[in-house]
Amino acid sequence: MSRGYRIKVRESLRRVIRAHDRVSTQLELLEVLPSEQMAQLLTQELEGRGFQQKGGTLVRKQHGVTVTIDPKNGTVTVESETSQEAALEGETAGRGYDDLGPNSREVEKQLRGQLRQSLEKQAEEKAAELQSQVTGRLERELGDLRRELDQAVNRVTAEALKQKAAQIGQIKEITEDPQTGSLTIVVEV
């Protein structure tokens, strides 16, 4: 006569979960001056805003978001990345006809498989949660960054226009309205 045995299985899963998101665009920079000079003006403006030169690009890390700008072609890449070590543990129990032998091993194998699947699912949920945190962080940063890049482009364009005007003739008067962003240059040729 066989007896019923309770078989208990414990499993753990350690995994490094990574989440990454990025968007990329082009700065709308008018070619008032030759592209090398425009790139130089943009570099100066961005350095003033906390960007640092790194292998021909300008990089700034802020609030877990990295902004990379290539001043030569105006490509802007904004990315956010994070990783987390997930340590998941679980325990489950089932019934077998014997405490040793083929039946017990079969039940234990089944239980272990189910438990592993459940832990994998939990890890996937954690990864999705982490991913939405990263995306949310990126989205929040984009609003401020958009305004900042618009300002930077306007200032670079204004500076380029001043230099261009100086090349054409003698600048008599410059009027700037920071509210509207308008710039009036009177040049005597």
Add this chain to the structure above:
Amino acid sequence: MKVVSRFEANLLRILHFFLRRLPAEQALPLLDVGLKAPPCLGRPAVGLVQDALAKGTALLLARAGGWRRERNLRGEAVVAGRLWARTPPQELGLAFSGETLEFLVWVTAVNRKKPMGLVWEPELAKLTLGDQALLYFAYAALRESNAHRELDLPGRPALQKHGLCRLAFPEDFAGVKEEPPDFAPWTNGTGACVLEALQSELCDRWLQLERGKEDVSDHVRMRALGGSQELVLDTYYKAVEEAGRLDLARFLLRAAASVLPEGVAAQRWVGGLQAPMGARLADRAATYRAATAFLRSLERMAVWTSRARGTGYFDEGYAASQLWLADWEHCDGDARLARAREIIRHLDPLKTNEGQS
């Protein structure tokens, strides 16, 4: 009276269906018959096939758009009139090889429920312009009843490399292969004349494609469609540039004019998309980029326009430049380009809030 076997009669009916001379209801049931192919076709049947091809393709191209009075390039000059006035009729002839017969025999003998039961592997290098034109007409006809999928035509190398099929039906080849189609036969000589005749058919197809994007809800499907469009357009623009035949891109300019009326909004391209929960911004941006593949391609035309505006009377290619500028202005290209740019900008997450939603 010519006597043909049952198989040959079916083959001829299918051919007439491809040439749009027989309704689908009379031809499609023949694709299920799956009669055993004879070792060779009889002389009378071959004669009837030759006759149908000679008259049918000419009539089909004339009706599709050859009758329209258009202006196209012939060498350095611009020639106006109907297709047969722009090019002498003797130069418009299409040559068909045995590959056309092989295809017709295959399509008659194959059972569409078991398309792999019979082999059809044409030698791509041997396909003449006529063979390729018939393949296009056959594909277009079979597509209306989805028989092209049942016969697995988009998965076959002869169709995957087929420039005209890829240009007319880019959505069918979405995700099939990254291999670019071959446009060389269609941008030079008689092939270019075929493409001229099909301009309005191609314009309608691209309008249908662009207008259909509003109903696409699946991001993956949109990305596959946009990727296929991008590959086809990029290859096609390169081919027309190399051949000096910018006038062959007129149908795309006309399609742009129709899809970009005043007040058009980005919703027309992405309004139907449903982002999965927690979708990455990168994925959403890639989908929007794919949705606007055609709009972004207008930048290439803008480069042509700017180059054409700078081409002087004594410069090489003046007539071609003036022809392109006339097309561009007729379609109000500057206004369409501005609208396309605004839509692209609107969907850029780094330029507007809407690009994030």
